[in-house]
Amino acid sequence: MKPLTIFFACIVAFGIGCTDPEVPVTFDETPFPLRTDNLPDPILPTDYPLSQQRVSLGRTLFHDGLLSRTGTQSCATCHSQIVSFSDNRRYSTGVRGLQGTRQSMALVNLAWSKRGFFWDGRSPTLREQALHPIIDTLEMDETLDNVIRKLSASRLYRDQFIKAFGNDSVTPERIGIALEQFMFSLVSAQSKYDRAVAGFTLLSESEERGRQLFLREFDPTYKRKGAECFHCHAPPFFTNDRFMNNGLDDDASVVDLGRELVTKSPSDRAKFKVPTLRNIARTAPYMHDGRFSTLEEVVEFYNSGVRRSATVDPLMQFNLAPGLRLDERDKADLVAFLKTLTDDQFLTNPRHRMP
Numbered sequence: 602m603k604p605l606t607i608f609f610a611c612i613v614a615f616g617i618g619c620t621d622p623e624v625p626v627t628f629d630e631t632p633f634p635l636r637t638d639n640l641p642d643p644i645l646p647t648d649y650p651l652s653q654q655r656v657s658l659g660r661t662l663f664h665d666g667l668l669s670r671t672g673t674q675s676c677a678t679c680h681s682q683i684v685s686f687s688d689n690r691r692y693s694t695g696v697r698g699l700q701g702t703r704q705s706m707a708l709v710n711l712a713w714s715k716r717g718f719f720w721d722g723r724s725p726t727l728r729e730q731a732l733h734p735i736i737d738t739l740e741m742d743e744t745l746d747n748v749i750r751k752l753s754a755s756r757l758y759r760d761q762f763i764k765a766f767g768n769d770s771v772t773p774e775r776i777g778i779a780l781e782q783f784m785f786s787l788v789s790a791q792s793k794y795d796r797a798v799a800g801f802t803l804l805s806e807s808e809e810r811g812r813q814l815f816l817r818e819f820d821p822t823y824k825r826k827g828a829e830c831f832h833c834h835a836p837p838f839f840t841n842d843r844f845m846n847n848g849l850d851d852d853a854s855v856v857d858l859g860r861e862l863v864t865k866s867p868s869d870r871a872k873f874k875v876p877t878l879r880n881i882a883r884t885a886p887y888m889h890d891g892r893f894s895t896l897e898e899v900v901e902f903y904n905s906g907v908r909r910s911a912t913v914d915p916l917m918q919f920n921l922a923p924g925l926r927l928d929e930r931d932k933a934d935l936v937a938f939l940k941t942l943t944d945d946q947f948l949t950n951p952r953h954r955m956p
């Protein structure tokens with residue numbers, strides 16, 4: 602038979618995307634080459650090294666509505682690539698039409714995130730985290746038994762599990778590991794900022810002023826201005842991977858206890874995971890509850906709106922009234938700098954897209 606005839610026979614017999622039944626599907630441990638650019642190499646779990654097949658299975662699962670009860674919602678519904686795998690709605694809506702109370706988080710450079718996942722860090726590992734949205738009634742509202750049944754019924758998935766893990770047994774652990782590996786592969790380090798650091802381009806005058814403000818400490822004698830951002834949003838990840846209270850609320854107005862919900866310690870009240878600022882211009886609205894819709898509002902908050910409370914971070918001392926005293930130009934420059942952290946290659950990389 603000519604290849605084309607085989608192809609059409611194949612479609613008739615097995616549906617689109619079928620594999621040639623003559624070719625046995627085998628375990629394929631080809632390593633996945635993680636492109637880290639100027640970032641240090643991450644320390645990853647060693648039980649399952651990153652493999653092309655596991656990343657590829659994770660990518661398919663991430664974009665598949667099959668993981669939800671209704672078949673309509675995938676991880677990508679609330680973590681959309683073009684907005685850095687986050688969601689532009691304030692609160693995401695799950696398959697029951699119910700809303701959560703937190704904003705979706707961008708999924709960027711999680712291979713270096715070591716202190717816990719979710720705004721309050723309640724999941725210790727990414728593979729464990731990945732199963733929560735599936736069973737969360739406010740999100741995908743499905744049972745793991747059903748997911749396993751649906752995946753096992755698919756010849757394509759069984760083949761993918763063989764290639765990724767050596768046999769076609771579909772288990773929650775394997776689903777978690779595959780999703781974890783896909784999320785490890787989401788590396789963003791090719792923004793204009795990175796190109797400028799590497800010497801391939803120059804920041805504009807305004808961006809460069811913003812960069813200096815971002816990286817400088819506040820000077821109480823007012824000889825030089827500084828915005829103090831780098832303490833917590835430290836380059837090159839633009840996060841210190843810690844839980845902190847940046848002063849959004851005072852003790853009386855706190856609604857979400859944040860990290861305290863996990864540790865049960867009042868000293869962790871209203872502390873949240875410091876989010877990365879990579880691709881921040883694309884991930885509005887901002888903060889765990891999406892209360893700010895623009896970067897201008899965020900910068901004004903740090904300039905003049907930080908509230909005092911028992912657990913506000915000591916690093917926010919200069920943000921408390923009278924505040925950083927940034928003028929209009931300073932604020933515009935800071936926003937201009939934040940926009941240099943957008944990495945269009947990452948946001949449009951076909952390797953991260955729905956397969």
Ligand code: HEC
Nearest residue numbers: 675676679693694695703704705706718719720731734740
């Ligand atoms: C209905 C919307 C929705 C769906 C569907 C969803 N997520 Fe999320 N995701 C969120 C929200 C909201 C948060 C923050 C929740 C919190 O902190 O309590 C989040 C947080 C995360 C985080 C934490 C990131 C970090 O830096 O700590 C990861 C990882 C993640 N989701 C992965 C996934 C995966 C994998 C799937 C599919 C299995 C998925 N999400 C499905 C809305 C969603």
Ligand code: HEC
Nearest residue numbers: 828829830833845847873875876887888889899903914916
């Ligand atoms: C003391 C540590 C700290 C400092 C200093 C700090 N931040 Fe933050 N930042 C945080 C924390 C914690 C959050 C998340 C807070 C929340 O959602 O409750 C955050 C959130 C943000 C967000 C929203 C991110 C998102 O994904 O929603 C932006 C933008 C931001 N910070 C920019 C800045 C800028 C600009 C500066 C300097 C003017 C700065 N931060 C200084 C800790 C800090």
